[in-house]
Amino acid sequence: MSILIDKQTRLVVSGITGREGSFHTTQMMAYGTNVVAGVTPGKGGQFFAAAGQQVPIFDTIAEAVLETGANTSMIIVPARFAVEAIYEAADAGVSLIVCLTEYIPVLDMIAARAYLDAKGVRLVGPNCPGLLTPGQAKVGFIPGNIAMPGPVGVVSKSGTLTYEVIDALTRLGIGQTTCVGIGGDPINGTDFIDVLKLFEADAETEHIVMIGEIGGNAEEQAAVFIKQHVSKPVTAFIAGRTAPPGRRMGHAGAIVEGKSGTAEGKIAALREAGIPVAENPDDIARIVAQRMGKA
């Protein structure tokens, strides 16, 4: 099994004809992802050719859903159009939206997230590397060749750091159920806790790796959640121990966040909840192997 994406995924890609969009769609199709439609306003009726297939292009996501039964949307369009595409995907009736685009204005995301919550549509991202269910489907950037099917669920705020960890797990012969990049933006669609719930409920996931970084308090909240609701072993890493504190304007940040948000605070909260936190990303795979009795 797996979470969020699998062989049943029918993907529509917004931005399929763009430079990044066409490159990554080709990669996803080569991996075996079922890409059923593309969307580029003004190019409806054309086709996107890759991996020996012809994918129909539509002007709107709604048409793509009506004509092809797409159930998952991936958005890879420039930042100024991305929020519109999120609303469009939600209205078109897909159940999962994956937004890879970075630099979306935060206030736009606040409104979009409120809208999605009211509609009951799940968003992963924005500013994220997407998802990979090894051997089944890839929605986003995560290189397929570094992963393999297996029992570890990976959830991360980071992109390339996640690749490091997946690669190290695979080299130790430990595969993954699904790898989820939730993105590091202040306001995102899916958080650590949402993914932890899914991994906890997934029969094939035996172990969870969680990779956080400085800022916000999602890791602290996840630590409390894991202690109370997650029965599976979790191994963690936090990036940014040596990051210099930003030059703070005004008092609001200090009043709201206090000492949370720092790497020290997050590591302490996780250890408090009984979760091993690796000192070095190279250690994560080793710790997982040890805890799974494979070392």
Next chain:
Amino acid sequence: MNLHEFQAKRLFAAHGVPIPRGDVARTPEDATRIAADLGGHVVVKAQVHSGGRGKAGGVKLAHSAAEAAAAAQQILGMQIRGLTVHQVLVDELAPGGIAQEIYLAVLIDRARRRPMIMASAAGGMDIEQVAEESPEKIIKVHVDPFLGVRAYQSNFIAARMGLPRELWAQFHQIVTGLYACFKANDASLTEVNPLVITGEGKLMALDGKMTIDDNSLFRLPHIVEMRDTSDEPEAEQKARAAGINFIKLDGNIGCMVNGAGLAMTTMDVIKLYGGAPANFLDIGGGAKAEQVATALRLILSDANVQAVLINIFGGITRGDEVAKGIITALEQVQTEVPFVVRLAGTNAAEGMAILADAKMTTAVTLSDAAQKAVALAKGGNNS
């Protein structure tokens, strides 16, 4: 992007938030003229992108145009937390004096995913201490993005603060105006500290801070015009122009990495092995050779750098492009600084082949790369 106080207050005023009369001076002569126009009783305030101005001596009262000039003379050129003061704001004093200082801010509450209004009747310089010792004195109200601020919300804040009832209507106008200003300018923070009740019984924003969401600058030309780069290091300005995320630090190991999380982790691992990073540098996703060359030139422009660690895990970014960029940069910049290169992921083998002739130290894992860079940087210190 951070705004200066005078810029923030002008935006407040455009949204109906009352501010004192005043203007910006870059010379003591300017300050004289402005103070004279305002009747002589003024406050002269350093305009730098930093808090703690008052405690650093960057805010002075004056009771004549001559005193204002003297105050400006003292403040201009002053260093506040490492930033040089190039301009001062000369403001009239609150009409009738200050009866009470209130704290009022609109910011983003990440955990609740809503804009939040935060207020306290105990405003002023010690607000952080108030928040820590008496959190009940900080009143917080969240704003629905589709509803905006409602009158019952500002009334709730006013009531909890014990604000005199005759000021509630004006307070509502100020809260609404501040929220409109926050929203119209894509701010992540607008802060008024203090918002005062003047001796004449009116509310007025004496100070203002604003931080703008950099992601929104494409639709805010009036904000981009306000950018003051005079206190930003030259290397960081160049990096921004090239689309590279760069922060200079105090160590001696230059870092070039793709992805912010991996870049921070590379710094962490350098520290773990006893070294010190000279910078944070994220070349972003899909960087081409030219961008890599620009990044390397930035790193090498720092005289403290004794070794350079390049750590690329290719996904969107390709190892061969990075290698070409390194070679290009080294053709343009003569350097004796040793390099440690670690390429993994997409086209890593092709990249390593390109670098094979350049006699660089290579590494397979991040730990290995960091240990080698730390050793090389220490060697450099002895020479």
